[in-house]
Amino acid sequence: MAVALAVAASLLPFFYHLLVLSASGWLYAGAAYIAYNTSGSLVPGKINVHLVPHSHDDVGWLKTIDQYYVGSNNSIQGACIQNVLDSVVEALLADKNRKFIYVEMAFFHRWWRQQSDTTKKAVRGLVSSGQLEFINGGWCMHDEAAVHYIDMIDQTTLGHQFLKQEFGQVPRIAWQIDPFGHSAVQAYLLGAEVGFDALYFSRIDYQDRQKRKDTKSLEVVWRGSKTLGSSVDIFTGIFPKDYEPPPGGFYFEVNDESPVIQDDPLLFDYNVQERVDDFVAAALSQANITRTNHIMFTMGTDFKYQYATSWFRQMDKFIHYVNKDARINVLYSTPSIYTDAKHAANEAWPLKLDDFFPYADRANAYWTGYFTSRPALKAYIRILSSYYLAARQLEFLKRGSYGHTTNSLAEALAIAQHHDAITGTEKQHVADDYAKRLAIGYTEAAKLVESTLTSLTESHSNSGHDGDDALAAKFEQCPLLNISYCPASESEIKDGRSLVVLVYNSLGWRREDIIRIPVISDAILVTDHEGKIIKSQLLPINNASLSLRKTYVQAYVGSSPSVTPKYWLAFPVTVESLGFSTYFIRSAETRGTHAFMSIVDSSQGMKNSTKEIEQGNLKLQFNHDGKLSFYFNKKSLVKTSIEQTYSYYVGNNGSDIDPQASGAYVFRPNGKFPIESDKVPLTIIEGPLLHEVHQQINSWIHQITRLYKTNEHVEVEFIIGPIPTNDGIGKEVVTQFTTTMDTRKTFYSDSNGRDFIKRIRDHRSDWNLQVNQPVAGNYYPINLGMFIEDDKTELSVLVDRAVGGTSLVDGQVELMLHRRLLHDDSRGVAENLDEKICIDTKCEGLIIQGKLYFRVDPLGEGAQWRRSTGQKIYSPLLIAFSEEHGGNWSNSHATTFSMMDHSYSLPDNVALITLQEVQDGNVLVRFAHMYEVGEGKNLSEMAYVDLKKMFPGKKILKIVEMNLSANQERQQMEKKKLKWQVESSPSAETVVRGGLVDPTELVIELGPMEIRTFVLNFNNTYSHLPHR
């Protein structure tokens, strides 16, 4: 009463009112326990507000994943996932009507293994009652622009397998609320083909959003694949604003400012009616732009529910009082309940095709910079993605157990797909954390690979050993081969010994290729497993590569390499599908006789004349300035003028009227400048296997253009950096391929390495685009490549990692390769994208090395090259080294191997994208048809995979077709999946899909663009794997 007595005279009438309210039994009666009625259920005919309590937990961003989990490093951001999960479980147990969704298995898995049996039992109860629902359920909420579809599948599968094993749960909903734009592959592959009934997210272009609000078309049926048509339709909900609570003050974390419901009449500031009115107003406002009488309130945001009761207490009261008020109906819900309600409404929805790229949240803020940000991390993830694919194949082929697995690589890769990981939008220390996890994962997987190769190379008489036999070969690999560092091949080859080079092919096709390794001697020769001398070529290693090697090896390994290789040794290899071949490098008595020493001509650029180089069917011409000018294919007779140039954009520093700077997320250029010197000196290196043209474009860009005898395309290797910033200007470096083709504003870019989507400059198919950023607003994410075409020819460019790309003028392809920026773009990361490499305390801007591949084809003939070469770029040959003593390796070791029947290889239009042992002797396999309808002349046809020939010597006892993430049988999934109606469908469609697999024939059919997933059960008493 002390407070009441001290109350100001003007408040007395209010105090009196409280006393009157507590009618029975003196002063404390009004403070009685209130049993809130939280049992809201759907009410037909009313607006139903689905409260969806959630926490958006980034798997690393401003802090590392583990810092977020344990709640350390809170000076950066107060966030602790343990608090979230602990307190949510408690809050759910306190009221059976409360619900919560959880998304990121990387966090949940960390928490789960630390729980007591009692807690686990209670949580299992919450899951089976539907109070706690897992949605999305991948290891992270993957990005959708810079990720490869194989990685999206793998990381989703990892989470889904965990949920299946621990809870028997199959998530129903895709929840991609934060990624910065949305891909067609997400909708049709990681949505519909996973078996999800709906997909929800928030980030779409601000102009698109406005139009959708105006036309009540924020909720659509998305048909992401031209080829698979309505069979992959998925209901898609776009939030009206973002993934936070609606406007009007509904944030209830402990320190949030929104007014809580004060419903104790004995206390001051009683506000039930005001808050009920606020809530009803927010609901009506959202209902005005939404079809049906169901709306969703996303109750949460980043790293919330650290004290869950704080949120649930308020939501309990809203449900209680708003339902009492009875104008609208409120309930605890989940996206599944919401989706079912939408479905039950039996509406026809607007149809959405293609994708939601690029994303802009304001006029000058196109989130197209992150397509390229942190190009080295993007490349590292891509390299390890394919290594993981190969390592799982070898894990399947291993004999015996070595204790090494691919598990830690699987988890590191899964985390790296997060929308603040591969995107490059994390703080530097977090990027370092991802790289560290990947390196640890690689090291573990490499041991598995090496042990498996040891066991596979043991000859029949030796087989049965587990790999630690003293005679067994020891293999090592060279993860830094891309920067010319390979200790195994750089050692001196002494008399009587030779370097054994084992080359493994993870593709389902026989492969001919040219490999390159650094060597120190020119007196060497290469033989195959039969002792036949192989034609090889020595190429000098240029200074730019050597200097990159010196700095980066020291940075990565901690010490400078003791020797410096002089040459690249290049030689052709032939490797069977899912198999290996062995080559030997021996010392030769004379130099230059067996390994051809390349002819080096560095004078050409000095003369005022054009220069041609020719290898196989291709001829390139460089003009008198030293620039690429002409392309000619003798076989296809395609001739075209083509120029390749470099430019940089000045990153906007945010000092004009609109303070938006170019940064990790946003690309906002402020002028474009060509990178040119009058004359680019050329060094031409020629030999029987390949030609190279070396060009120093400027003091920080070096390029090698290569023509291989075995390839009908041009390979461009670039070294870019450090990008100079001593002028105070951040720069974003691009290269352009320019032709005279009349491409009519049109170009094609891939969706996550899979379908190609037509893009038209300054145009969007869903609304009338207002062009504010003519450059940044025309950038699209590229994972596989881009192409342009006119009525005669098509130019394709393929990439070795995710980048951004566009076509800003007809006839041109532009790709952004590197960015170094000096300002933050104010989207939360609060750091400049200014990557550096340091040795001790000396730091300099990051140098990027990478490759592009291009080719010009007659119109309609480029697809085959894009698809098959794209697959080879994704899955390079795996090279391992050993040493031979005394020249008898071939007698004591298997030198060639193929898992498949020697007469068999996969069809040209099919890729094996997963071969992996799972539990209980089961094996997971996925096949991908690589062509869209109408894309490849004879390749867009039904394809057939003969499993008996793929796995000879093994008997397949059982085959079950699964959904994409392999957590349910395909037929079950088809049966359960909700079907949606669309307002108007394009003309009649024919979707071709493979039929059921006959368990005796064991032939798998694949229609265009189909990916089919199977679990095979073998009799594990196989005789032996076939050697040849």
Ligand SMILES: [Zn+2]
């Ligand atoms: Zn996020």
